[in-house]
Amino acid sequence: MRNILVVVGSGMKSGNTYRLTDAFCKGAEEAGHVVNKVFLGDKKIVGCSGCGACQKNGNKCSIQDSMQDIYPSFTQCDTLLLASPLYFWSVSAQTKAFIERLYAISKEDSYPHRDTLLLMTAGDDNFWTFEQPVSYYRFFTKALGWTDVGIYTAGGCDGCEGNRHIDEKHLTAAYKMGLSLS
Incomplete structure (x- = not known):
């Protein structure tokens, strides 16, 4: 059994990324895993200021915001799923700020091991659409010594006249991804 954070x-609870994570969570819970879902759109998290205080005071970030509420959940998980819409060919600012603030939990640039997954959505579906954010994800997970156990990118999530929608095939794939975690 995994403990998945x-x-x-995303900034929208009714959006494609949120729906994609709902499908993943359903599969993971059916597989017997414990899932804790955190919606960054409801949180106030700023990026790392680089002050270094966390490396001098027992790994406690000096920035007092919603990240303080998330650190305990991160500490308890063994698997981290990051989900983000594609914003300007990268992960969202909320996702980036979350990732930066994980620096506080490092000890001498060593991080507690996590298995990680990435789910992303985008309006277009070109072959290069997710190239930059997937590269970023692969780099920082490798740098932190984490193990990537899955990436799913859901392109083509804009319908006619800009209406948001996500194809059922993407929801099914995310569900199966959650269900297949061992």
């Missing part, structure tokens, strides 16, 4: 870096 799902971090949704």
Whole structure:
């Protein structure tokens, strides 16, 4: 059984990224895993200021915001799923701020091991659409010594006249991803 922290870096609870994570969570819970979902759109999290206080005071970030509420959930999880819409060819600002603030939990640039997954959505579906954010994800997870156990990118999530929608095939794939975690 895994203890999965799902971090949704979207600003919309009714959006494609949130729906994609709902499908993943359903599969993971059916597989017997414990899932804790955090919606960053409801949180106030600023990026790391680089002050270094966390490396001098027992790994406690000096910035007092919603990240303080998330650190305990991160500490308890063994698996981290990051979910983000594509914003300007990268992860959302909320997701980036969350990732930066994980610096506080490092000890001498060593991080507690996590298995990680990435779910992303985007309006277009070109072959290059997710190239930059997936590269970023692969780099920082490798740098932190974490193990990537899955990436799913859901392109083509804009319908006619800009209406948001996500194809059922993406929801099914995310559900199966959650269900298949061992």
